[in-house]
Amino acid sequence: MEYLQAFLVGGALCVLAQVLIDKTKMSPGRILVIYVVAGVALGAVGLYGPLVEFAGGGATVPLTGFGYLISKGVKDAIDAEGAVGILKGGVSAAAGGITAALFFGAMASLVFKSKPKR
Amino acid sequence: MNTDGKTYKKYAAARAKKSPLLKNCAMAFVSGGAICAAGHGLRRLFTYAGLSDDNAGMLTSSALILIAVLLTGFGVFDSIAKHTGAGTLVPITGFANAVASSAIDSRTEGLVPGVGAKIFTVAGPVLVWGISAGAAYGIAYYLVCAAAKGGVS
Numbered sequence: 001m002e003y004l005q006a007f008l009v010g011g012a013l014c015v016l017a018q019v020l021i022d023k024t025k026m027s028p029g030r031i032l033v034i035y036v037v038a039g040v041a042l043g044a045v046g047l048y049g050p051l052v053e054f055a056g057g058g059a060t061v062p063l064t065g066f067g068y069l070i071s072k073g074v075k076d077a078i079d080a081e082g083a084v085g086i087l088k089g090g091v092s093a094a095a096g097g098i099t100a101a102l103f104f105g106a107m108a109s110l111v112f113k114s115k116p117k118r
Numbered sequence: 119m120n121t122d123g124k125t126y127k128k129y130a131a132a133r134a135k136k137s138p139l140l141k142n143c144a145m146a147f148v149s150g151g152a153i154c155a156a157g158h159g160l161r162r163l164f165t166y167a168g169l170s171d172d173n174a175g176m177l178t179s180s181a182l183i184l185i186a187v188l189l190t191g192f193g194v195f196d197s198i199a200k201h202t203g204a205g206t207l208v209p210i211t212g213f214a215n216a217v218a219s220s221a222i223d224s225r226t227e228g229l230v231p232g233v234g235a236k237i238f239t240v241a242g243p244v245l246v247w248g249i250s251a252g253a254a255y256g257i258a259y260y261l262v263c264a265a266a267k268g269g270v271s
Binding site for chain 2: 007008010012015019028062089094098100111
């Protein structure tokens with residue numbers, strides 16, 4: 001059942017982006033920025049937390065989940081340490097994902113050759 | 119062939135690949151949902167192995183990123199994404215693909231001006247605006263807390 005919830009919510013977030021791509025001709029990069037900022041905003045107003053409770057991976061795997069992670073990190077750090085949390089919390093919470101993407105991406109550029117576009 | 123503007127536009131419109139919204143959405147729903155369900159399973163696995171919730175989530179993202187980077191390197195990701203559209207873009211896999219493909223494609227321009235700079239083509243905007251939105255929220259949250267306590271601590 002929880003896997004179905006993850007599937008449905010994750011799938012719905014993807015459909016929303018697909019509609020945006022097809023209807024507005026927005027570039028994928030712009031969609032990703034919108035999703036991250038939306039995740040931060042929904043986390044800030046307290047709506048994304050319950051969605052994570054409900055959908056698990058369906059809410060954390062999409063890029064909105066990355067934004068939620070940033071907003072949650074900021075909030076938790078401010079609760080624990082006060083104002084310094086404004087500067088520390090967001091990136092600390094997202095550190096693993098950011099490092100993984102940059103490190104694996106950089107290593108891939110050393111190992112793989114660019115493929116001609118087909 | 120007569121190639122004045124009007125005729126060409128008609129010809130191009132007739133030849134242009136149609137993008138059937140319903141089919142695209144169905145593909146995005148199924149593929150995106152499947153990736154999220156798989157991510158949910160990975161997270162469960164890491165939690166079961168004794169990791170904290172935060173670390174299980176972090177390793178789930180990292181594992182999905184690694185898979186997406188490898189598929190990008192082998193040139194498979196694009197052929198999949200052609201069909202799945204937003205289904206592979208919106209999950210963290212899309213972010214990883216954007217990072218890896220810009221890094222790999224700019225390797226010939228050197229390690230610093232090529233890979234080092236261009237790796238941020240898509241990741242840069244996402245990080246700049248995601249982190250900035252987080253900091254802005256932090257300022258607002260801090261002020262609200264301070265006001266609720268009756269003065270800045």
